[in-house]
Amino acid sequence: MPRLTRAESVQRTRNMLLTAAEEVFAEKGFTQASLEDIADRAGYSRGAVYANFTNKEDLFLALLGDWLDRDIDESEKILAPGGDAMQTVDTLRGRGGNRFADRKRFVLMLEFRLYAMRNPPAAQALRDYDRVSRDWYARSTRRVIEGMGLSLPAPAEQMALVALALEHGIALLAHTDPEAISQDSFLDAATLLGTALISAAERERSAQ
Numbered sequence: 001m002p003r004l005t006r007a008e009s010v011q012r013t014r015n016m017l018l019t020a021a022e023e024v025f026a027e028k029g030f031t032q033a034s035l036e037d038i039a040d041r042a043g044y045s046r047g048a049v050y051a052n053f054t055n056k057e058d059l060f061l062a063l064l065g066d067w068l069d070r071d072i073d074e075s076e077k078i079l080a081p082g083g084d085a086m087q088t089v090d091t092l093r094g095r096g097g098n099r100f101a102d103r104k105r106f107v108l109m110l111e112f113r114l115y116a117m118r119n120p121p122a123a124q125a126l127r128d129y130d131r132v133s134r135d136w137y138a139r140s141t142r143r144v145i146e147g148m149g150l151s152l153p154a155p156a157e158q159m160a161l162v163a164l165a166l167e168h169g170i171a172l173l174a175h176t177d178p179e180a181i182s183q184d185s186f187l188d189a190a191t192l193l194g195t196a197l198i199s200a201a202e203r204e205r206s207a208q
Contacts, residue, residue, distance in 0.1 A: 014052050016042045021063050026104040030060055030111045060112055061125050068129065071099055072136050079143050088144060089187050097184035100171035110172075134160050145198075153197035163190055 020042035024033045035056055039046045053059040078091050100106040116122040137160035145152050152159070170186040 013048055017049060017052055018063055018066055021059050025108055030108060030115060057122050064129055068132060075140060079140055089191055093184055093187055098167060098171050098186045101183040103175055106171050106175060133164060137163050150198060153200060162193065166190055
């Protein structure tokens with residue numbers, strides 16, 4: 001087996017720490033999990049954690065970024081150029097209907113968001129994460145609408161904010177009352193909103 005370069009070894013250690021962090025955070029929550037727990041799970045010393053991450057906040061934010069990168073990569077496969085919007089919705093419905101359908105992942109994000117509201121440095125880092133999410137949703141919105149040969153009925157950034165609010169809000173309601181509300185309700189709400197906005201834009205265009 002070829003010997004890893006230093007850069008490859010560093011990346012391998014980082015990846016193993018992130019995998020261990022995901023498991024430990026899911027089991028214990030952000031507050032109760034310790035860097036020692038994560039290092040032990042990954043098979044490294046605490047020093048290896050500090051060689052890659054400043055502190056527990058930095059490690060958790062790296063995990064959030066890793067999740068987001070995966071979501072964005074996955075969306076690139078789903079949102080093919082010129083793809084039909086309803087076909088995209090059907091594909092998403094077959095993948096859980098909501099990025100936050102995973103209860104452990106969603107509860108972790110809620111816990112860290114509450115923590116960040118009381119800790120300004122963490123809040124600033126979380127704002128950066130949220131802005132990347134909004135930019136991604138804005139790009140995806142443009143891609144879907146323009147792929148249908150339509151003009152955006154509202155600024156993409158505004159539509160992205162509404163979509164993210166729907167996604168987070170419906171995830172919370174669905175996890176609280178799963179018997180009455182499914183995670184697919186996000187796709188239903190987004191489809192309803194998008195249809196209404198496009199219809200309004202078409203009526204306005206016809207009236208001109």
